Amino acid sequence: MTNPETDFQEAEQGTPTETVDVETASDVATAVIENVEEVVVGGHEQIEHVMTALLGRGHVLLEDVPGVGKTMLARSIARSFDGTFKRVQFTPDLLPSDVTGVNIYNQQTQEFEFRPGPIFANVVLGDEINRAPPKTQSALLEAMEEEQATVDGETHHLEDPFTVIATQNTVEGDQAYELPMAELDRFTKTVTLGYPEPYEEVEMLDRVVGHHPIEELTPAVTLAEFRRARARAAEVTVSQEIREYATELANYTREHASLGASPRGTIALLRATQGRALLSGREYVIPDDVQTEAIPVLRHRVRTGRNEESTALVREALDSVDPA
Structure with a gap:
């Protein structure tokens, strides 16, 4: 078949x-x-x-x-x-x-x-x-x-x-x-x-009058080029210190919530930081990459009762865990 x-x-x-x-x-x-x-x-x-x-x-x-x-x-x-x-x-x-x-x-x-x-x-x-x-x-x-x-x-x-x-x-x-x-x-x-800012919404309305811009959008890169970029992101260096930092953040959520970030979540966090480092033109991950990616990567994996509290807990983890 x-x-x-x-x-x-x-x-x-x-x-x-x-x-x-x-x-x-x-x-x-x-x-x-x-x-x-x-x-x-x-x-x-x-x-x-x-x-x-x-x-x-x-x-x-x-x-x-x-x-x-x-x-x-x-x-x-x-x-x-x-x-x-x-x-x-x-x-x-x-x-x-x-x-x-x-x-x-x-x-x-x-x-x-x-x-x-x-x-x-x-x-x-x-x-x-x-x-x-x-x-x-x-x-x-x-x-x-x-x-x-x-x-x-x-x-x-x-x-x-x-x-x-x-x-x-x-x-x-x-x-x-x-x-x-x-x-x-x-x-x-x-x-x-x-929601967009008022000036952004005005610009959006200007763009969609007549033909929608999505209909005229052409590829910026080829599929092969994007594949190679993804492959390069996987090779971005993640040091021992960064791995330990991400693990400590995940452990903080486990200790302070009914359900904390899973090991899959820690892996996702480090992969996202590799993408962030590559986007910045670097061959290695720095603590700032982890801090930028932590909230969108970890908050939906944390159970505290409310989404706002989950986000606040991840912020608390970032404030409490020393990246050094």
């Missing part, structure tokens, strides 16, 4: 074998960010956070009210590095097979053929992910952790790169499901876009 189209895509992609220097990789990431800003007005810090998560081979959960540009951000990023983009609108009646794909019997060949679901893309937008029941949300667990999907006992590898950018409506909580902790923990970061 093979899919020639998927097999061809996997063969075409290959793996990044060329070595690029940090400056070149940083230029690639910066070019993508600047290209996204041709569409998304304001939110430079948030766009950087999404980029460092992508460089760190991670996934992002966008939490905010409707209409602030969450979907447009995901589309713009995929288009900026010439990646494939697919969207899953999560609803209460969505089935796991609607996400991963399904085996269909072909009467002509008398064989089952795999029809890939929307999860087979470089950037997968899970729109209003908390609208679907836990059974459907669980379809993402294997994909987000292992970059593969198993259907009817057969494993299919996903695209390279593969990133889930999910949105969560924070307004209508009574009409949604709570994301299970096993799924939340697979998101590298939670990012909130917020």
